[in-house]
Amino acid sequence: MASCKKLLSSTHFRPLPSSVLNSLRYIQLDTPFNPKDLKGLTTDLIKSYFDKGSIEEARSLFDEMPQRDVIAWTVMITGYTSCNHHKRAWNVFSNMLRDGVKPNAFTVSAVLKACKSLKALSCGELVHGLAIKIGTQGSSIYVDNALMDMYATCCDNMDNARLVFEDIVTKNAVSWTTLITGYTHRRDSYGGLRVFRQMFMEGGELSPFSFSIAVSACASIGSSNLGKQVHAAVINHGFESNLPVMNSILDMYCRCRCASEAKQVFGEMTQKDTITWNTLIAGFQTLDSKESLCIFSQMVSEGVSPNCFTFTSVIAACANLAILYCGQQLHGGITHRGLDNNLELSNALIDMYAKCGNVDDSHKIFSGMPHTNLVSWTSMMIGYGAHGHGNEVVELFNEMVRSGIKPDKIVFMAVLSACSHAGLVDEGLKYFKLMTNYYNVAPDQEIYACVVDLLGRAGRVKEAYELIENMPFMPDESIWVALLGACKKHKQPSMGKLAALKVLDMKPNKAGTYVLLSNIYAAEGNWADFASLRKLMRSTISKKEVGRSWIELKNQVYSFAVGDRFVSSNEEVCEVLESLVKHMKQVGYVLDLDCFVHDLEDET
DNA sequence: TTAGGGTTAG
Known part of the structure; x- marks a missing residue:
C-alpha cells in the first residue's frame, strides 16, 4: 500500500515546488493511501512541475505512473503546450490513443492548441474528426472555440473557422473574440471589424478582449474615424476602466497620427502602467521624437521604471534626431540596468550610432551581440551603406547568408543602395539577379528604384x-x-x-x-x-521646404540651411564654416552652377 | 485539468 510518506521519499520529488509542499502540509501522512488519490496527487505534481517549467521532472513522474487516466495524459499535453513544446504534446496525444485511452473534451481542446501552434492543419483535421466521433464537438464550447482557433490559424482563409463558428449554438465571449482575432491576425482588419459589428447586432457577449482587438484593427487600418466610434462604444459599455483596453486606444490614436487625442486620453487615464507610458513614448517616437524624449523624462521623474521597450523607443528617437550625446547617456542607463543583451534594444543601438555618425560603435554593438537576427544584420548593413562602406555591406551579406539567415526585401534594398553609393554597379546587379533567381524575393517598385539609382548614379542612364x-x-x-x-x-x-x-x-x-x-x-x-x-x-x-543639416555640439543642436546668416552666438560655428569653405576652394572645389536650384523667392 | 487582448528594432 502506497503512502504519502513513501511518495515523499522518492528521489523524483526533490526539490518540490513550494505550492506542492504547502498543499502536502494538510495531508495526514501516516494514513493508508488509496491508489486513486495517489493518481490524482501525482497528476497535481506533474502540473506543478510544468507550472515551474521543470519539464523533465514532470516527464519522469508521468513515465513512472503505473496507471495513467485521461486526466494524467491531458495534463501532459497541456503542460507541454504551455511550455511551447508542441511537438511533444502531439506525441503524447498519439501515444495516448495507442494506449487505448479515450480522449475527452479537455484533451481535444488541449491538443488542438498544439496543432494550432505547429500550424499542422492535417493533425487538426484528424482531431476534428475524432471530436465528432466521440461527440465533443458541439457539446463543449471549449472544443468549438479551439477548433475555430486552429482553423483560423492553419488555413489560408477563414472559411472553415467561420463554419465552426456558425454551428456554435450558444456563442460565448471567447467565440466572438477568437473569430475577430482570426481576421485581424491575417491582416484583414475590416473582416475583424465586421464580426465586431455583428457581435453587437446579435447581442453577443461583450468582453474587454474584443474591444481591444477591434481598437487595434482600427489602428492597423489607420482610421481614427472608426477608432473614435469604437472608443465611444468602450465608454458606453463601461470598459473605460479596463487598462489594456485604454492602452490599445492610446496606441490607436498614436498610430492614426492623432497626437492631441493621444495626449488627452493619456491625461485622463486614472490608471497607468509601464505599457501605457511605453505606448505613448513609442507613438511619439514617430510623431515627434523630441516630445517622446520629454515623455520619457516625465516617466522617470514619476518613478516609473523604464524597460527594454521604453529604451528601444527613446534610442530610436535619438536616432531620428541624430543626437549622439543623448543616445550615449541612454546607452549608459541601458548598461546600468543590465538590458544590454536585449536583441531589439541592441538593434536599435546599432541604428542609432550609425545615424549619429559613429558607425564604428554600431559595429562594436553588433559584434558583441550573443544572438543576432535579420534586423541586426540589416541595421548594420544600412549603417555601413550610409557611410559609404559598400564592400563591408557585401561582406556582411555573405556572412549573414552563411550563418543561415534568409535575406528579405529590405536586406536587398540595403545591399543595392550601398552598392549604388559605393559605385559597385556590377556587384549590385549580381545581387539583384540573385534576389529573384536564388532567394525568391520578388522585386517591387522600391527595389526597381534602387536598381535604377544604381545604374543611373554610375552614369548608365x-x-x-x-x-x-x-x-x-x-x-x-x-x-x-x-x-x-x-x-x-x-x-x-x-x-x-x-x-x-x-x-x-x-x-x-x-x-x-x-x-x-x-x-x-x-x-x-x-x-x-x-x-x-x-x-x-x-x-x-x-x-519648397528648405533642406537642413545639423550638428550636435556641447549638448546643443545647431541647425543650418542654405543662405543662413549666423547671429553672434554662433560666431564660433561661422568661423569654422568660413575656414572649411576656404579649405574646399584650396583643394579645387568649384561651385556646380548647373545644379544651382532657383528658389521661388530668388526670382522675385 | 481547458480558451481570447494591449507596448519594441532594419
Missing part, C-alpha cells in the same frame, strides 16, 4: 531607362525620381525632361521636380517653356 521599360509593372513616381536624379547628375536633358514630366504627371505637387525641369528648359534656351512652367509652379504648389 540608358540602361536604367531600358530597365524601366522592361519592368513587369507600371513604374511609379519613385522610379522616375531615381532616373531624374541620374539625368541631373550626368547631364542628360532629354531623358531628364521625360522623367520629370512623368513625375509631375503622378505627383504634381513636388516643387523640386518643377525646379529641375525648369532648369533643363533654361539650359537648352527654351525660355517659353521655362516661363510657363514657373507660372504653373507658382499656382499649383506650396513653397
Whole structure:
C-alpha cells in the first residue's frame, strides 16, 4: 500500500515546488493511501512541475505512473503546450490513443492548441474528426472555440473557422473574440471589424478582449474615424476602466497620427502602467521624437521604471534626431540596468550610432551581440551603406547568408543602395539577379528604384531607362525620381525632361521636380517653356521646404540651411564654416552652377 | 485539468 510518506521519499520529488509542499502540509501522512488519490496527487505534481517549467521532472513522474487516466495524459499535453513544446504534446496525444485511452473534451481542446501552434492543419483535421466521433464537438464550447482557433490559424482563409463558428449554438465571449482575432491576425482588419459589428447586432457577449482587438484593427487600418466610434462604444459599455483596453486606444490614436487625442486620453487615464507610458513614448517616437524624449523624462521623474521597450523607443528617437550625446547617456542607463543583451534594444543601438555618425560603435554593438537576427544584420548593413562602406555591406551579406539567415526585401534594398553609393554597379546587379533567381524575393517598385539609382548614379542612364521599360509593372513616381536624379547628375536633358514630366504627371505637387525641369528648359534656351512652367509652379504648389543639416555640439543642436546668416552666438560655428569653405576652394572645389536650384523667392 | 487582448528594432 502506497503512502504519502513513501511518495515523499522518492528521489523524483526533490526539490518540490513550494505550492506542492504547502498543499502536502494538510495531508495526514501516516494514513493508508488509496491508489486513486495517489493518481490524482501525482497528476497535481506533474502540473506543478510544468507550472515551474521543470519539464523533465514532470516527464519522469508521468513515465513512472503505473496507471495513467485521461486526466494524467491531458495534463501532459497541456503542460507541454504551455511550455511551447508542441511537438511533444502531439506525441503524447498519439501515444495516448495507442494506449487505448479515450480522449475527452479537455484533451481535444488541449491538443488542438498544439496543432494550432505547429500550424499542422492535417493533425487538426484528424482531431476534428475524432471530436465528432466521440461527440465533443458541439457539446463543449471549449472544443468549438479551439477548433475555430486552429482553423483560423492553419488555413489560408477563414472559411472553415467561420463554419465552426456558425454551428456554435450558444456563442460565448471567447467565440466572438477568437473569430475577430482570426481576421485581424491575417491582416484583414475590416473582416475583424465586421464580426465586431455583428457581435453587437446579435447581442453577443461583450468582453474587454474584443474591444481591444477591434481598437487595434482600427489602428492597423489607420482610421481614427472608426477608432473614435469604437472608443465611444468602450465608454458606453463601461470598459473605460479596463487598462489594456485604454492602452490599445492610446496606441490607436498614436498610430492614426492623432497626437492631441493621444495626449488627452493619456491625461485622463486614472490608471497607468509601464505599457501605457511605453505606448505613448513609442507613438511619439514617430510623431515627434523630441516630445517622446520629454515623455520619457516625465516617466522617470514619476518613478516609473523604464524597460527594454521604453529604451528601444527613446534610442530610436535619438536616432531620428541624430543626437549622439543623448543616445550615449541612454546607452549608459541601458548598461546600468543590465538590458544590454536585449536583441531589439541592441538593434536599435546599432541604428542609432550609425545615424549619429559613429558607425564604428554600431559595429562594436553588433559584434558583441550573443544572438543576432535579420534586423541586426540589416541595421548594420544600412549603417555601413550610409557611410559609404559598400564592400563591408557585401561582406556582411555573405556572412549573414552563411550563418543561415534568409535575406528579405529590405536586406536587398540595403545591399543595392550601398552598392549604388559605393559605385559597385556590377556587384549590385549580381545581387539583384540573385534576389529573384536564388532567394525568391520578388522585386517591387522600391527595389526597381534602387536598381535604377544604381545604374543611373554610375552614369548608365540608358540602361536604367531600358530597365524601366522592361519592368513587369507600371513604374511609379519613385522610379522616375531615381532616373531624374541620374539625368541631373550626368547631364542628360532629354531623358531628364521625360522623367520629370512623368513625375509631375503622378505627383504634381513636388516643387523640386518643377525646379529641375525648369532648369533643363533654361539650359537648352527654351525660355517659353521655362516661363510657363514657373507660372504653373507658382499656382499649383506650396513653397519648397528648405533642406537642413545639423550638428550636435556641447549638448546643443545647431541647425543650418542654405543662405543662413549666423547671429553672434554662433560666431564660433561661422568661423569654422568660413575656414572649411576656404579649405574646399584650396583643394579645387568649384561651385556646380548647373545644379544651382532657383528658389521661388530668388526670382522675385 | 481547458480558451481570447494591449507596448519594441532594419
